[in-house]
Amino acid sequence: MKRELGTKKFSIVFYLLLLIYSVISHLALGYPPNIYAILGNFLILLMAYRLSKFLFCAILLIHSLICTAYIPEAIFYGSPSIGIIASLLETNSQESWEYLQSLPLYSYAICIIFLLFSLGVMIFSMKINRTLFQKKYLIVFLLLTVIATVYKPWSNERKGKGFYLPDTRVSLVGFYLINYQLIKGYHAEKDKINLMKNIPATWQIESAQPSYQNYVLVIGESMRQDYLSMYGYPHNTTPFLASTNGVVLNHYISAAPNTQTSLLRTLYHYQGEQTQYQNNIITLAKSAGFKTYWFSNQGMTGGFDTVAARVGATADEVYFTKHFSDSSININDRKLLPIFAEKLQQPSDKPRLFVLYLMGSHPEFCQRLTEKPSFDFINKNLSCYLESLKQTDSLLKQIVHQLQLRGESYSLIYFSDHGLSHTDKDSSSVNLRVGSEHKENYQVPFIKISSDDKERITLNASRSAFNFIYGFAQWLNVKEKSLDNGYQFFSENNDKIKVFNWHNDIDFEPLASDPALQ
Numbered sequence: 001m002k003r004e005l006g007t008k009k010f011s012i013v014f015y016l017l018l019l020i021y022s023v024i025s026h027l028a029l030g031y032p033p034n035i036y037a038i039l040g041n042f043l044i045l046l047m048a049y050r051l052s053k054f055l056f057c058a059i060l061l062i063h064s065l066i067c068t069a070y071i072p073e074a075i076f077y078g079s080p081s082i083g084i085i086a087s088l089l090e091t092n093s094q095e096s097w098e099y100l101q102s103l104p105l106y107s108y109a110i111c112i113i114f115l116l117f118s119l120g121v122m123i124f125s126m127k128i129n130r131t132l133f134q135k136k137y138l139i140v141f142l143l144l145t146v147i148a149t150v151y152k153p154w155s156n157e158r159k160g161k162g163f164y165l166p167d168t169r170v171s172l173v174g175f176y177l178i179n180y181q182l183i184k185g186y187h188a189e190k191d192k193i194n195l196m197k198n199i200p201a202t203w204q205i206e207s208a209q210p211s212y213q214n215y216v217l218v219i220g221e222s223m224r225q226d227y228l229s230m231y232g233y234p235h236n237t238t239p240f241l242a243s244t245n246g247v248v249l250n251h252y253i254s255a256a257p258n259t260q261t262s263l264l265r266t267l268y269h270y271q272g273e274q275t276q277y278q279n280n281i282i283t284l285a286k287s288a289g290f291k292t293y294w295f296s297n298q299g300m301t302g303g304f305d306t307v308a309a310r311v312g313a314t315a316d317e318v319y320f321t322k323h324f325s326d327s328s329i330n331i332n333d334r335k336l337l338p339i340f341a342e343k344l345q346q347p348s349d350k351p352r353l354f355v356l357y358l359m360g361s362h363p364e365f366c367q368r369l370t371e372k373p374s375f376d377f378i379n380k381n382l383s384c385y386l387e388s389l390k391q392t393d394s395l396l397k398q399i400v401h402q403l404q405l406r407g408e409s410y411s412l413i414y415f416s417d418h419g420l421s422h423t424d425k426d427s428s429s430v431n432l433r434v435g436s437e438h439k440e441n442y443q444v445p446f447i448k449i450s451s452d453d454k455e456r457i458t459l460n461a462s463r464s465a466f467n468f469i470y471g472f473a474q475w476l477n478v479k480e481k482s483l484d485n486g487y488q489f490f491s492e493n494n495d496k497i498k499v500f501n502w503h504n505d506i507d508f509e510p511l512a513s514d515p516a517l518q
Contacts (some may be wrong), residue, residue, distance in 0.1 A: 001119045014128045017121050018045055021060075026171045028114060029072035030068040040148035040170030043141045043281075049125060050138060057122050059454045063172065064118035072107045073112065073498040076423065076433060077324035080175065081502030083436070085182040085306075086260035102363045102381075102407045104429060139451040149173050186373075189275075201274070204481035206388055208288035210351040211477050212450065214344065215290070217281070217353065218397060219308070220392055221259070221360030223416035224432075225443040226516040227389060234518055235390040240397040241414075241445070246455035247490060252426045252446035255465040257436040262417045264307045265500060268467045269482070274480070281472050282314045285353040288478040293343055295319045296357040308357055315355070318341065325490060330367050333395050341402050353476070356399070360416065361388040363433055378517060399448060409451045414477060415465075416444035422514055430517065436501040438514035448475070465496040 022041035023033070031037060048055040077084055149170045157163040222497055223229050230242040231250070253263035265272070268281040282292050294312030296319070312318055320338050321331045336356050343354070359368060361392035365384035366373075373380075373387035396414055401409040419442060421435030435441050446463070463471075471489025497508040 002339070003275070011128055014124060017096070017124065018042060021045070021118065021121050024042075024114060024117070025063060025067045028071050028074055029171045029175045030070070030077065030079035031169065031171050034169040035362075036148040037169035037171055037174075040168075040393055041172045042144050043145040044172050046171070047138055047141050047145070053126060056125060059382075060125075061109070062104060062116060062123050064122075066113045066175075067118075068111045071111045072103050075144075076105055076435065077188050077502075078193075080182060081185065082179070082182055082260045082303060083256065083300075084503035085179070085186050087258055099363070102431065102433060103499075104424060104431070115120075123418045140163045145170075160487070163444070178277045186425055195475065199278045201278045201280075203227060203279055203284050203287040205288050206479040206481060206484060207423035208476070208478045210288075210290070212238050212411045213351055214403060214406065214410040215351070215353045215476060216403065216410065216412040217286075217355045217472075218396060218399065218412065218414040219263070219355065219357045220414060220416035220445070221362045222418065222420050222432075223361050223389060223392065223445055224440050224516065225445050227386065228445055230330075230445065230447070233516060235377065235386055238393040239385050239402075239449055240393045242473065244400070244447075244449055245449050245452075245456050247457045249446035249463050251456055251459045251462045252444060253443050253462065253464055253497050253499065257418050257441040257502065258434050259417050260307045260503065261500055263311075264464065266417070267308065267311045268466045270466060271468050277310075280311045280314065281469065282311050284469070284473060284478065284480065285476060286314070287409040288476060288480075289350060290353045290476070291348055291350045293317045293319075293352065293354045294357070295339055295354065296358055297331060297333050297336055298360045312355065312357070315479055331359075331390070332368070332370050333360065334370075334398075337395070337398055337402070340399065343347060344402055344406050351476075357455050358392065358395070360392050361385060361420075363420075365432075378430060382517070385432055403451070411448065411450040411475065413446070413448050415446040415468075419444055422517070425514075425517075437512060439508065439511045440514045442508065442518075443498050459490065459492060461492045462494045462497050463489065464497050466498070467495060 019038070019042050022038050022045065026037050026041055027033070045056065045060065047060050068337035073084055076305075079409045148363075150165070152169050153163045153165050153167045156167055166174055166178070166181050168174040185252050194455040223371040227233050227235075228238045228241065229236050230248065255270075265274060267281050269284075282294065285292050292315040294317070296309065296312055298306065300306065302435040309320075312320075319336075321335050321415075340354060340356060361368060365381055365388050367389065369384060370386045373383040375383045375386040376389070377386055378385045396412075400412060403412065418434070419440045420432040421438050421441055423431050423433055465489065467489060470483050470485075470487050473483045474489050497504045498512075499508050
């Protein structure tokens with residue numbers, strides 16, 4: 001039998017290590033420092049230790065492994081949010097591998113150091129005589145733990161926000177409760193969307209007089225506006241978009257900072273906090289007499305279980321380059337061109353809507369390219385990012401060329417789902433990744449190119465992606481009862497801009513700026 005260290009000196013050392021662990025593990029889950037949280041975490045672990053060393057070690061090991069896995073998310077995205085949950089549950093194996101590759105080495109170093117420290121605390125705990133901490137104090141510690149745990153929810157209750165236990169700052173409790181609620185909420189929303197697939201749309205079409213035979217909506221990925229030469233960036237990243245005639249929105253702001261949360265609020269009829277899942281861009285076009293097509297280079301993981309793919313599932317003809325069985329394959333966006341050209345050449349007695357959903361500039365950027373980048377910009381990652389922008393620009397040029405070859409009237413809209421944030425901006429290892437704290441996470445390109453354009457028009461009004469569904473109807477020249485309220489998307493009248501930052505709808509203007517590197 002191993003000898004226990006029974007002196008008070010070693011017990012004090014153990015308590016100090018446990019306090020340090022309580023602080024670090026709290027921060028590792030993305031929570032800000034908080035005295036109630038640290039006290040609650042410390043007392044929970046201390047009580048578990050006094051009850052049973054096995055119980056203590058089990059809790060410490062499981063919690064430490066979860067903290068270790070979450071540390072990169074805590075560094076870059078903070079505490080748990082619906083955006084993180086949606087990304088986790090709707091990411092295929094290729095995207096997961098690319099995400100792991102994109103993490104800086106220091107994040108892995110932090111994970112390893114934290115895990116080694118946690119194992120050290122666990123090993124040291126086995127050598128301490130737990131009876132030095134008298135059992136009679138358990139009731140006192142339990143009472144203090146309850147107070148620390150309920151303090152924030154109780155404070156919210158007093159402010160009229162309601163008592164919601166997952167709001168607790170004690171991360172040993174709150175982290176698991178909030179993730180349970182987020183996952184439960186995610187699956188509830190997913191079930192609603194799946195249910196709505198079989199429920200007819202409730203659009204009330206008043207008139208449909210499309211001005212063009214072919215409409216093309218191209219949805220880009222992770223493209224920041226300020227890195228595009230079409231918006232004045234000095235490197236020639238978008239030669240086609242910078243020179244073509246059309247209508248350019250200078251201040252189009254995405255609804256949210258990552259794909260799932262953004263497109264949920266862009267492609268569906270989103271009113272207040274209620275999403276009408278059966279009413280989306282595809283069902284609107286179909287209700288107005290359009291034939292609809294959905295061509296996607298983003299995965300159809302497990303049966304239309306991404307926000308965008310569920311919209312696509314309602315189209316008349318659907319094509320995915322990636323299905324469940326081959327979601328790990330990296331396929332270039334050019335793969336969509338032949339299927340688009342083939343369908344475009346088929347005769348139709350209806351106006352047509354084609355939606356092309358790209359991988360675009362999705363991190364990891366170098367994986368998006370078919371050849372080495374032509375840019376030599378700061379480092380490999382940013383050079384690949386600039387090249388991915390140019391590659392999307394070239395794809396749009398080819399799509400327009402196919403439309404011109406068809407010889408019918410056409411109109412094309414391109415926008416990106418969200419932008420990105422710099423990481424390690426002051427070092428040579430600077431990179432770009434999803435974030436929610438800066439204007440540039442939401443500032444994205446928007447351009448409309450039509451066969452009858454005679455000039456390039458720039459609109460400087462602030463425009464919110466929350467209102468895209470109104471602009472979409474106006475683009476198709478479709479009047480629908482709930483969308484026909486006098487609002488003009490393609491105008492110089494400013495929208496009041498709010499964005500969803502994974503937690504709440506917040507004002508856009510107070511956000512900090514993270515300008516492009518030149």
